[in-house]
Amino acid sequence: MLLLFTLAAAVCGIAGNGGLLAREMLRFAPPDRTGLPQEEYDGVGQMIAGYLTGREEEFRYEFSLGGDAVYTCFQPHEAAHMRDCRGLIRLAGSLRWVFGGAALIFLGAAVLVPGLRRPMAKGMTAGLAVFGAMAAGLTVWGLADFDGLFTAFHRLAFTNDGWLLDPRTDLLIRLMPTDFFIALAERCLLWLAGAAAVIWIGSYELRRNIPPEGGGTEEPRKRPDSGAGDQL
Numbered sequence: 001m002l003l004l005f006t007l008a009a010a011v012c013g014i015a016g017n018g019g020l021l022a023r024e025m026l027r028f029a030p031p032d033r034t035g036l037p038q039e040e041y042d043g044v045g046q047m048i049a050g051y052l053t054g055r056e057e058e059f060r061y062e063f064s065l066g067g068d069a070v071y072t073c074f075q076p077h078e079a080a081h082m083r084d085c086r087g088l089i090r091l092a093g094s095l096r097w098v099f100g101g102a103a104l105i106f107l108g109a110a111v112l113v114p115g116l117r118r119p120m121a122k123g124m125t126a127g128l129a130v131f132g133a134m135a136a137g138l139t140v141w142g143l144a145d146f147d148g149l150f151t152a153f154h155r156l157a158f159t160n161d162g163w164l165l166d167p168r169t170d171l172l173i174r175l176m177p178t179d180f181f182i183a184l185a186e187r188c189l190l191w192l193a194g195a196a197a198v199i200w201i202g203s204y205e206l207r208r209n210i211p212p213e214g215g216g217t218e219e220p221r222k223r224p225d226s227g228a229g230d231q232l
Helices: 002-015 018-028 037-050 077-114 114-157 169-176 179-206
Strands: 062-064 070-072
Touching: 002 070, 002 077, 002 179, 018 037, 018 179, 037 077, 062 169, 077 169, 114 179
Parallel strands: none
Antiparallel strands: 062 070
């Protein structure tokens, strides 16, 4: 649950960070590839982050190069896809509190109730192993065929084909190429690695503080009597 909380928090944190989105778009999709002026990247990043997290009601960005001409960046079908993405971010935001609250309840119970420490420590280790194996499998898949993993995720997450954008006509996909998503995925993995380290340390501390079975402490053994009655 702590790992799922971390993943959901990482997704929400990245989606709501307009400065990060702008920097990564400029890094992997420079103006000569997108046609978007460099000075507009920050505005686009802030608008996307605001829309995904509910601070902006409309997925729309316009700019002017001077004069009366106003350029609209995104088309209606691009906005429709981002509306679907906003639904996923909202779901992640809700799951973040569910998983975080549940993790705190279980960890608090393990700290306050000594009898729960042993099964909690075992559960933390087992959960870490299972989640680590799944993460490792997805990482290997992504390294071998990121496009295949990306496609599988979108087919699982969306009920339509609105995510199939054309880089020749759609600015959104030009701003967010494959390398852009790989960089964001790496950030999520770093967050998960930190959470895994916390879980491992927590499991160790719980094991170290497990009371002996049977309760109480063992009475010290008495030394054999070596009094004068044993002497001749």
